[in-house]
Amino acid sequence: MIALGVVLLLSYLVGSIPSSIWVGKIVKGVDIRNYGSGNAGATNTFRLLGWRPGVAVLAIDFFKGFASSLWISQLAYHIAAGPVTLFEFWSLGSFLSITCGIAAVVGHMFPLYANFDGGKGMATAAGMLCGIEPVSVGIATVVFVIVLLKSRFVSLASLISAFVYPLVLVALRYAYGWDIDGSILIFAGIIGLAIIVKHKENIKRLIDGTENKVSSFSPAVGWLNKEEKSQSGS
Known part of the structure; x- marks a missing residue:
């Protein structure tokens, strides 16, 4: 249990890195939560600071989930007596990847370093799930891009891809016979639901017709x- 607790804590701390807040303060000396949508995420960074800071935040947030599920989880094998699962029937490898990835997503949504006021977790969840099973993430990403190009709503694309992702995993396992642990299906669904719930304000704005395109x-x-350019030119 010591090994499990250590890697979960490490994953949470890595997930807690508030990349958009730190990048905003480094680039412009501002807290982006005070501007735009008020969300501490990559989309608001793109909208407020431009594509370079936006890409940096997106990459960092993705890597937090990817590193936690793929690499930090493996540290458990080298700590104390090694890792254990909470349930005997749960594959140890899947258990570690999922729980560490979830800890990183929770860290992103409720970061220790930013008064527990974080982003919606889409990029970090995508990184986590890519570390577990990349093909399904690739399909969900294609769905995201198609919806974004058609609708021009980042929030709608995020919501639909979060909904589609667990369905893709189910199809890969039961329709195509892929060896995907059942726990991955369950927690992919939980992560998808958490992302949808985190987007509740966006859903309201989409319904009201006030969401930013x-x-x-x-x-x-x-x-x-x-x-800044406008003020300097006046």
Whole structure:
């Protein structure tokens, strides 16, 4: 149990790295939670600071989940007496990857370093699930891109891809015979549901017709950068 507790704590601490908040303060000296949608995530970073900071935040958030599920989970084998599962029927490898990945997603949503006020967890969850089973994540990513291009709503694309992901895993296991542990199906569904719940304000805005759309797919300049140029030119 000591090994399990250590890797879960490490995964949570890695997930807690508030990349968008730190990048915002480094690039512009601002807390992006005070601007735009108020969300501490990659989308708000793209919208406010431009594509370079946005890509950096997206990559960091993705890597937090990926590293936790694929690498940090394996540290358990080298700590104390080694890892244990909470249930005898649960595959040890799947158990470690899932629980460490979930700890990272929880850390992103409720970061220790940012007063537990974090992002929605989409990129970190994608990284976690990619570390567990990359093919299904690739399919969900294609769905995300298609919905985004058609609707221009990042939130809608995130919601639909979060809903589709566990269904893809079910299809791979039962329709195509892939060897995917049942626990992965269960927790993929839980993560998908958590992301949908975290998007509740976006869902309300989508229904009300007030949700922000992506106005252009050209490299984002950033609203704060535009404001700065506007003020310097006046």
